[in-house]
Amino acid sequence: MAKPRIGIYKFSGCSGCQLQFLNMENQLLDLAGAVEIVHFIEAKRDNSTEPVDVGFVEGSISTSEEVERIKRVRERCTALVAMGACATSGGIQGLRNWGSLERYKAAVYEQTERVDCMEWSTDVAAFVPVDYKVEGCPPNYEELAEVVVAALAGRKPYLRPHCVCVECKLKNNVCILVSEGAPCLGPVTQAGCGAICPSYDRPCYGCFGPANDFNAEGMGCVLERLGLSPPEIVRKYRQFNGYREQFRKAAELYE
Numbered sequence: 001m002a003k004p005r006i007g008i009y010k011f012s013g014c015s016g017c018q019l020q021f022l023n024m025e026n027q028l029l030d031l032a033g034a035v036e037i038v039h040f041i042e043a044k045r046d047n048s049t050e051p052v053d054v055g056f057v058e059g060s061i062s063t064s065e066e067v068e069r070i071k072r073v074r075e076r077c078t079a080l081v082a083m084g085a086c087a088t089s090g091g092i093q094g095l096r097n098w099g100s101l102e103r104y105k106a107a108v109y110e111q112t113e114r115v116d117c118m119e120w121s122t123d124v125a126a127f128v129p130v131d132y133k134v135e136g137c138p139p140n141y142e143e144l145a146e147v148v149v150a151a152l153a154g155r156k157p158y159l160r161p162h163c164v165c166v167e168c169k170l171k172n173n174v175c176i177l178v179s180e181g182a183p184c185l186g187p188v189t190q191a192g193c194g195a196i197c198p199s200y201d202r203p204c205y206g207c208f209g210p211a212n213d214f215n216a217e218g219m220g221c222v223l224e225r226l227g228l229s230p231p232e233i234v235r236k237y238r239q240f241n242g243y244r245e246q247f248r249k250a251a252e253l254y255e
Contacts, residue, residue, distance in 0.1 A: 004152045007039035007052035009073050011066050012093055012121065013059030016138040017084035018042045021056075024141045031145065035152075051076045054151045056144070060086040060093055060121045067118075067127055074128035079151045082124040083144060085137040085240045089209060093121040094243035121243070132157060137207040137240045140192045160191040163211040164204050167195035176201060181226050183236060187211075188219045188250075209241045216250035230254040 008018055022043060024031060039047045039055075055077030061070055074080055085091045096104055101119050105112040124130055132151065134143050143159055150157035160167075164186035168175065176182040176198055184203035186195070192208045223233050237251040 003034065003036040004054070005038045005050070005052040006035045006148065007055040007073075007077065008037070008042075009039060009055060009057050010041060011057060011059030011070065011087070011124075012062035013084065013086040013091065015042060015058070017056075017058035017087070017136075020083075020138050020141040020144055024145060027141075027145050031148065035148070049076065052078070054079045054081065054148060056081045056083050057087050057124050058084055060090045061124060061127055062093060062118055062121045063116050064118060065116065070124060070127055079131040080124075080128065081132045081134060081147055081151070082130045083134040083136075083139050085135070085207065085209065086121075087124045088133045088135060089123050089241040089244035089247075090121045091137070092240060095238060096121060097243055098238070123243075134159070135190050135208040136192055140194075143192060161212060162191050163187055163213070164189045164191050164193065164195050164198070164208070167191050167193070168198050171195055171199060173198050176203060177222070183223055183226055183228055183232075185219070185236065187222075188214050188216070188246075205239055206237070206247065207240045209244055210246035214246045214250075216246065216253060220250065220253060 008021060010018060037044065038050055038052050041047055055073055057073065057080065061067055082088045090097065097120050101117065105115050109115050132147050134147055147157045168186060173195060177184040177186065182203040184198060185206040186198060186204040188211050189204050189206045190208040190211045197204050220233060223236065233254045234251045237247045241247050
């Protein structure tokens with residue numbers, strides 16, 4: 001039997017999500033032996049545009065060329081997976097959605113007329129249907145492996161259904177939101193990172209996107225009690241997943 005075919009495609013992003021495939025360590029050899037990786041520019045020279053069973057997309061859609069390219073990628077993928085904050089929410093570059101693109105271009109580039117860039121940075125699902133989403137900046141490589149297995153087996157992948165606070169409890173972390181008054185977004189952020197930041201006494205920044213039971217009003221009240229001003233609360237939400245609907249609407253409550 002022919003091996004299942006996998007494609008990994010890059011759009012506007014830092015390549016960190018693709019790198020997570022190479023960080024699979026023990027699973028990587030098993031994965032490489034079980035599937036045929038047809039397209040993966042970061043890891044191989046000979047890349048094909050042939051159809052694949054599962055396609056992974058990193059990065060947001062930020063240019064007119066990318067709009068057309070993501071449509072072509074969607075056509076050749078039986079299942080399409082958006083991986084990482086950029087592909088699922090527009091990412092850090094989505095911060096320009098609240099500002100002036102021309103002003104940003106003038107601040108960075110000498111010849112702004114040569115920059116082909118859309119006014120908005122959006123998630124992949126804004127232009128094509130997406131079958132699965134893997135959160136994170138970058139995503140957890142174990143969850144990427146789980147999506148590969150699930151998609152090829154024709155079942156729903158198991159992705160952590162709880163918030164970061166549960167991961168803190170599993171690691172016996174003292175809650176820095178309660179004990180230190182740190183403005184931690186753990187209660188409203190999807191699990192998957194292993195509570196990395198709180199484990200090192202730093203508040204959660206929301207890298208893994210909104211939790212399933214996202215409570216904007218409750219979290220906002222907590223941040224207010226900690227002394228954060230409305231502009232500071234807005235900045236807390238407008239980070240890695242700032243343009244994601246839940247975070248976007250939560251920020252708008254304080255504008």
